[in-house]
Amino acid sequence: MTVSLMDPSAECGDADCVPAFRILSRLIEAAGVQPQVAVILGSGLGQAGDRVLFDGGIAVPYSDLPGMPSPAVAGHSGRLIIGTGAHAGILLLQGRVHWYEGHSLSVMTFGTRLMAAIGVCTLVVSNAAGGVSPGFQPGHLMLISGHWTLLNIQECALDQRLAGRSDLGDRLWNSRLRSAAFAVPTRLTLHEGCYAMMSGPNYETPAEVRMLQRLQVDAVGMSTIPEAIAAARRGLRVLGVSCITNVASGLSDAVLDHADVSETAASIEAEFTTWLLRVCGRIMTDCAEPAE
Ligand code: HPA
Numbered sequence: 045m046t047v048s049l050m051d052p053s054a055e056c057g058d059a060d061c062v063p064a065f066r067i068l069s070r071l072i073e074a075a076g077v078q079p080q081v082a083v084i085l086g087s088g089l090g091q092a093g094d095r096v097l098f099d100g101g102i103a104v105p106y107s108d109l110p111g112m113p114s115p116a117v118a119g120h121s122g123r124l125i126i127g128t129g130a131h132a133g134i135l136l137l138q139g140r141v142h143w144y145e146g147h148s149l150s151v152m153t154f155g156t157r158l159m160a161a162i163g164v165c166t167l168v169v170s171n172a173a174g175g176v177s178p179g180f181q182p183g184h185l186m187l188i189s190g191h192w193t194l195l196n197i198q199e200c201a202l203d204q205r206l207a208g209r210s211d212l213g214d215r216l217w218n219s220r221l222r223s224a225a226f227a228v229p230t231r232l233t234l235h236e237g238c239y240a241m242m243s244g245p246n247y248e249t250p251a252e253v254r255m256l257q258r259l260q261v262d263a264v265g266m267s268t269i270p271e272a273i274a275a276a277r278r279g280l281r282v283l284g285v286s287c288i289t290n291v292a293s294g295l296s297d298a299v300l301d302h303a304d305v306s307e308t309a310a311s312i313e314a315e316f317t318t319w320l321l322r323v324c325g326r327i328m329t330d331c332a333e334p335a336e
Contacts, residue, residue, distance in 0.1 A: 058157045060150070064109035065161045068124070072162065075102055075126050080133040080328045082159035083320065084140055084271055086171035087117065088309025089287060092317045093125040093138035102126040106139075112158065113151050115139040124155075131321065133328050135159060142266055144245035153274035160278035166221065166327055167275040168283045168320070172305050173265035174247065174292035176256050177237060181288065182308045184233040185316070186263050187222045188284030190214040192240040192256075193269045216276045221283040224326050230319040232312060237262025239286055241269040250294020264292055283327070287316060 072079060085093055097103055104124045106112040114122040117139075127134035137155045141147045156167060175181065226234060240256055242248060244266035248256070256264055263286045272282045289308040293300055 058161055060111050061154065061158045061161050064111050064154075064158055067109060068104065068158065068162060071102060071104060072126060075128055077126065077128060077132040079126075079135050079159075079162050079164045081166045081168060081324050082135045082137065082156075082162075082164040083168040083324060084137045084155065084170060084268075086140065086169075086265075086267060086287070088172060088289070088306045089170050089313060089316060090121050090138040091313045092320050093121070093123070093136040095317055095321065096125050096127045096131045096134065096136055099131055100128045101131060101136075102128065106155075109158070111154055113141040113147060113154060115141050116145060117142065131324075134321075134324050135162070135164065140267060140271070142245070143243055143270070144266060149270050152270045156271040156274045157278070160275060160280055164280065166281045166283065167271070168221075168285065168324065168327075169268050169271050169275075170285045170287065170320070171239075171265045171268045172289045172309050173239065173263040173286035174253075174290050174300070175262075175288040176240075176253060176264055176292045176295070177235070177262035180235060180237075180262060180291070181233070182290055183312045184235060184288045185230075185319075186235045186237050186239070186286040186288060187217075187225055188239045188268075188272075188286060189217050189219070189222065189236045190238040191217075191269055191272075191284075192238065192259060192261060194240055194242050212273070212276050216272055216282055217284055218281040221281055221327055225283060225285070225323045228319055228322045228326060230315060232315055232319065235262065239268065239284065240264045242266055247300040248293045253292045253294045256292070263288060281327075283323070285320075287312065 106122045121138040125136040240261040289305040
């Protein structure tokens with residue numbers, strides 16, 4: 045089967061992706077699948093990759109893809125899974141790198157840009173997040189409908205890959221994909237709301253969380269937005285989902301710890317995985333539908 049692949053050097057200044065693109069496109073062609081949806085699996089949420097691999101998928105270590113950064117944070121495995129059989133059309137990135145690890149925005153978005161070059165039309169981006177909104181409890185999910193980026197804006201502006209367009213606004217988060225995701229039944233509580241990306245790596249102070257409440261933020265994390273912007277700018281439809289692993293700092297007596305975040309993510313991972321793969325199946329059917 046011939047896979048129709050975009051020439052990454054012709055688009056978006058993504059020449060850095062070309063060597064990885066060549067390797068990955070050969071693997072995809074050999075697998076005989078047509079990638080449609082890419083999924084970035086956040087902290088402790090990698091099980092969908094394991095399940096797709098178990099069902100006959102193909103694992104590609106990030107280290108085999110030149111330029112693809114390998115994650116250093118616990119809970120991020122660093123491999124790409126090509127779905128086959130019942131999961132044909134899905135590519136999963138098990139693990140990501142973060143701003144706070146010292147990576148530039150172009151490095152942070154490498155995997156997303158590679159997925160766009162390969163020709164997927166939809167990006168599903170997941171993360172672990174702290175609940176800011178009252179009623180957002182550990183184990184709940186939030187579909188992202190808007191965002192704040194509370195990073196060093198000057199550095200963002202210096203990165204030409206993300207600079208220059210701010211007109212996507214909340215349209216970045218595709219409302220039809222959210223409706224499709226809401227329609228997939230799950231025992232998990234599903235919310236919709238605004239995500240704030242903080243620079244990390246430390247969790248927020250209680251004072252910062254009070255600021256976020258005033259900004260009407262519903263959930264806070266340290267990732268996702270650069271990938272979502274890079275995808276949307278390349279014409280992909282974007283669905284964002286936050287797994288609320290804790291209530292944000294200062295909103296409970298608990299002292300936040302990465303181990304607790306991982307524990308909550310692990311406790312819902314099986315149910316989350318089932319739901320996520322069904323959402324992917326549902327949104328894969330219509331790649332012709334344009335980004336909003
Ligand atoms: N804040 C930032 N990032 C996070 C949190 C949080 O409370 N929980 C999981 N990732």
